[in-house]
Amino acid sequence: MINIAVLGYGTIGSGVVEVLRINGDSIFKRAGDEINVKYVLDLKEFPGDPIMDILVHDADIILDDPEVKIVVEVMGGVEPAYSFVKKALLNGKSVVTSNKELVAKHGAELLDLAKEKNLNFLFEASVGGGIPIIRPLNQSLTADEIVEITGILNGTTNYILSKMSEEDIDFETALKNAQALGYAERDPSADVDGHDACRKIAILSSLAYGMQVDFEDIYTEGISHITDIDIQYAKALKARIKLFASSIRDEDESVYAMVAPVMIRADHPLYSVNDVFNGIYVKGNVIGDVMFYGSGAGKLPTASAVVADVVDAAKHLNKNIWTIWSSKKLELISTDRVKHRFLVRVSKENNTLKDMEALFGEIEKVPEVVTDELAFITPLISEKDMKEKKEQISGIVGSVRVRF
């Protein structure tokens, strides 16, 4: 029997306890031993819940108990999670976490510590909910040099953008619906401003390139400026708008990363990733294109990923599973020189297509959606040039990056 403890009895924590109960028999078979939840840590009480018998309010009871071999941290946030996880590793316990803030901030250090202690620090559930992506990156795509990772990594924004498109509603209405359904928080900024996706692409990039990618360095733009008119343009172009979190390695081996809405067409592997689903596209120099798809959040899918890590930790109690993520910082190149095409919307009152051609060169006309607007797609242009040119246009309504 292997004793574990669950820190945090919220959505994911209670999901972990539930999955271990529902699938206990097959998990036993796969782990080679029974997984027993010895403690649950939470500040609250849960009257009537069977976990009351094992509920504790003091983390040290868990962290100082040598019988606990694996600690599951599903509290979220950097502190006190970081202190608890560090102490757990120092005290000889492997750690499984779903906490993207913790992993993005302290992943390299905690992996080093786990390695030093011959333990494991596993975090499959921190990106893409239930989708297996951390382990495939770490153990399956090992023959490749990764040249691009692009993910739809935030279910809330993907749901909002999908509904804006399907139901012809504006951003605020779609957000309110998402909040009513529990898909968005009351304070939605972490999701809609792209911060959640930013931390996740930082984790994936650090693993793909084997060096520390600091999330603070990643250019991050959310979706709150995307209007129902932008969506109509996308439809007119047989395209969809998705919040992409990307990191791309140039031919000269420099890497840039950004989170921003982009228009894609049906030929992109992520085009069919709709609603709350997540998808992660990876391009390797020999494997070519691969894509992973599934529920990016939700109680049971996320708990499934956490428990799969518990099984792995149980199978490797005193053997470190090697993960290459050095604490050496990867200096991202500025997005200034990154090139995209852009859909640009300008007022007809102040602008003509001729003006725009004079400014951008050969532009692609776009079907009319709003009578008082001109819209067109630019040639490939760097972010810096685009910014400068936008300042020269009076009556600019908006712009969205285009990947086709």
Next chain:
Amino acid sequence: MINIAVLGYGTIGSGVVEVLRINGDSIFKRAGDEINVKYVLDLKEFPGDPIMDILVHDADIILDDPEVKIVVEVMGGVEPAYSFVKKALLNGKSVVTSNKELVAKHGAELLDLAKEKNLNFLFEASVGGGIPIIRPLNQSLTADEIVEITGILNGTTNYILSKMSEEDIDFETALKNAQALGYAERDPSADVDGHDACRKIAILSSLAYGMQVDFEDIYTEGISHITDIDIQYAKALKARIKLFASSIRDEDESVYAMVAPVMIRADHPLYSVNDVFNGIYVKGNVIGDVMFYGSGAGKLPTASAVVADVVDAAKHLNKNIWTIWSSKKLELISTDRVKHRFLVRVSKENNTLKDMEALFGEIEKVPEVVTDELAFITPLISEKDMKEKKEQISGIVGSVRVRF
């Protein structure tokens, strides 16, 4: 330095040597040691190829050399591959293979032998080419009871069906084009009759349910009976025809498996898997839907999967990676009782919709594609009942299973 040997210098074997050369540095980092190809086995000569220096024609030179720690078997076919692999394991070498015939036939036995000898028998490349699916099934989806695996597992048939649809051509023309491009063999029967997909779903099912699924027990139907008119019906129904290889666990825990063309709509995760790409959809009882997508064949993608297994074998030289695939046979239930809806095409001369309603109950009318035909979709009906009813129809033109 870890010495390996490559058995077979065809497309995949030469790809393996190429990937180890192109990405040698990063593979070194991930394996923790240099991977050195000490021998290549092939009956042919390759004048001018650098591997000539290490080419041998006698497998025993490799199998009896204690310096060789990992044997890569990429010859294909059951014999002599099976004898070579068995001897390699008996002589203390881990084995990596891309050989689906070998794995489907002898997987359980070779896994047992590897475990007994504290070695590894790895076969990521045997299903889905470069797509990571074996390792995710074995190591990532361990918290779940798998209730369905459905794959588009054969690139040749997917290419043919995609082109029939995109270019409005018939089966024979699409097959000839595929042969001209090297996507189909001169004798295409292993692909178009479904035998290749059948072996692959047998492997995935054995891993998912942990017991031996014999490919001979799987109901297998190919695509050669699919006509351009069937494709037109699919288009009229906003659907596509795909060769699905499925295994599904019922609520009473009985499993059935089948390979057959089916019509699906855009809401199915595999709808966008076109051309030579493969996709594998997995449904777990807690994770819900996940899908893996990528190149299902091709020199470098397949070699990428083989080399990733070599890296894993190198990291686990004297430690068996546990795989649950018992040699105990899983008795599949007969497909007789499996239910589908069917698109049925009958001649107008002999039949009326009224007749068909009398026979099937409530049917769904389908837009007219051919003037002298009636087409409709049946309610859910068992394979057995469908077979019996088809015999009662004079002037039946064809039928295709429908998954919507």
